Amino acid sequence: MSLFSDISQRRDSQAPSPMTDQTATDFRTSALRAIRIERDAIDALEGRIGEQFDRACEVIMACKGRVVVTGMGKSGHVGNKIAATLASTGTPSFFVHPGEASHGDMGMITPQDVVIAISNSGNTSEVVTILPLIKRMGAPLISMTGNANSTLAREAVANLDVSVAVEACPLGLAPTSSTTATLVMGDALAVALLEARGFSAEDFAFSHPGGSLGRRLLLKVSDIMHSGDRIPVVNESTPLSGALLEISRKGLGMTTVVDDQGKLTGIFTDGDLRRTLDRSVDIHNTPIREVMTRHGKTIEADHLAAEALNIMEEMKINALPVLDDGGALVGAINMHDLLRAGVI
Known part of the structure; x- marks a missing residue:
């Protein structure tokens, strides 16, 4: 017998024998x-x-x-x-x-x-x-x-x-x-x-800025909203067809509606469009003010993005106009923005 085979046999004889009678009940009991x-x-x-x-x-x-x-x-x-x-x-x-x-x-x-x-x-x-x-x-x-x-x-x-x-x-x-x-x-x-x-929870978030909690607690609407020329906006006298073009150009699935002074008076969304088409409305001659949603939900720019998410989920909507503390339209935000920012 070679030295190597002798060592191998001794090692095998010293190795612990496998458990063959252990049951699932035994595992659970332990x-x-x-x-x-x-x-x-x-x-x-x-x-x-x-x-x-x-x-x-x-x-x-x-x-x-x-x-x-x-x-x-x-x-x-x-x-x-x-x-x-x-x-x-x-x-x-x-x-x-x-x-x-x-x-x-x-x-x-x-x-x-x-x-x-x-x-x-x-x-x-x-x-x-x-x-x-x-x-x-x-x-x-x-x-x-x-x-x-x-x-x-x-x-x-x-x-x-x-x-x-x-x-x-x-x-x-x-x-x-x-x-x-x-x-x-x-x-x-x-x-x-x-x-x-x-x-506080906000203090905790400052220690975890890279985590989802940090994003939910620290990120504000103003950090991720669409502003300036990226805001979908039409005058309330604009024909429905013009509003649809604005929705298509800006890609937020909605457009805000303002009066001649630039004050927000309503919003028109994909959901409003479906309801409008059911009424067989003339899209070229019907002004948007006749089919828009008035007094819709909004959010202020300095609020947390998590609050925007809560409003959208509660109201089952996908976008919100954003106002400043004086009530002027300053932006728009949708569910995709929140998703990209990691708030969801």
């Missing part, structure tokens, strides 16, 4: 047990929102710098998310890897910052190693641990208890319930700070 254990871990957090939590919030609210989150392994992954949530909800924050902090990244932390250190044991060596440096520079330390008697908890100005009775992992090895509890505690901290700061 999943439901994990969910119940993690739900219990979250429920236990309610009794821990007390003076230590208040102290943590007060320290962060008084912070002149940024919140620096650090943690190793799975705690680090959770810490990354907590930092991102804080940053997007009005608390400037970023994550620093504790191992990298020992090799230069401590320079990212200043005395004006607050440090949130995460460790289930509270004694993670990479985190404990940088504690003297954090204390020396005078940056307040908040800990999130599962051990109130740990080094990390004792050195913190506030310790948030994220201990769990049992991990959802049946081996008790993979961080599961503990990381879930830590993540939820981080969310609770972010929400408490958000409300204390009076952080």
Whole structure:
């Protein structure tokens, strides 16, 4: 027997045998047990929102710098998310890897910052190693641990208890319930700070300008409306045929109608055209004022584009004339404009 075949046989004999008797019910039972254990871990957090939590919030609210989150392994992954949530909800924050902090990244932390250190044991060596440096520079330390008697908890100005009775992992090895509890505690901290700061949906949108929420909350009608020569507009004495030509030229599926002073008096849409043709109207001799829709819906230019969308959806229409705050016609907007802008 060759050396390679001998090694291959030994490797095969040591490989775990595939599960052949696992059923769908077994999979579901395992999943439901994990969910119940993690739900219990979250429920236990309610009794821990007390003076230590208040102290943590007060320290962060008084912070002149940024919140620096650090943690190793799975705690680090959770810490990354907590930092991102804080940053997007009005608390400037970023994550620093504790191992990298020992090799230069401590320079990212200043005395004006607050440090949130995460460790289930509270004694993670990479985190404990940088504690003297954090204390020396005078940056307040908040800990999130599962051990109130740990080094990390004792050195913190506030310790948030994220201990769990049992991990959802049946081996008790993979961080599961503990990381879930830590993540939820981080969310609770972010929400408490958000409300204390009076952080609004508009503030959130400024942190997410590239997302659909940002577009819905920040984009105004004036940013995407058709204006100037691009506005479909005819005088109310214009024959229906002339109005149809204007609709065709401007491509918005409608035209606004104004009087001799340029004041908006109505609108004529594709829907109005269908209803007009049912009446066998002479399109060359009938003035548009006789078939237009009077007192139709409008929107002001400084309103949010999302408001235009709400009006169109509620009224089941596809376009709106746009007015300035004095009631003068300044533009037109349709559903396609909202779609292209990402408001829909």
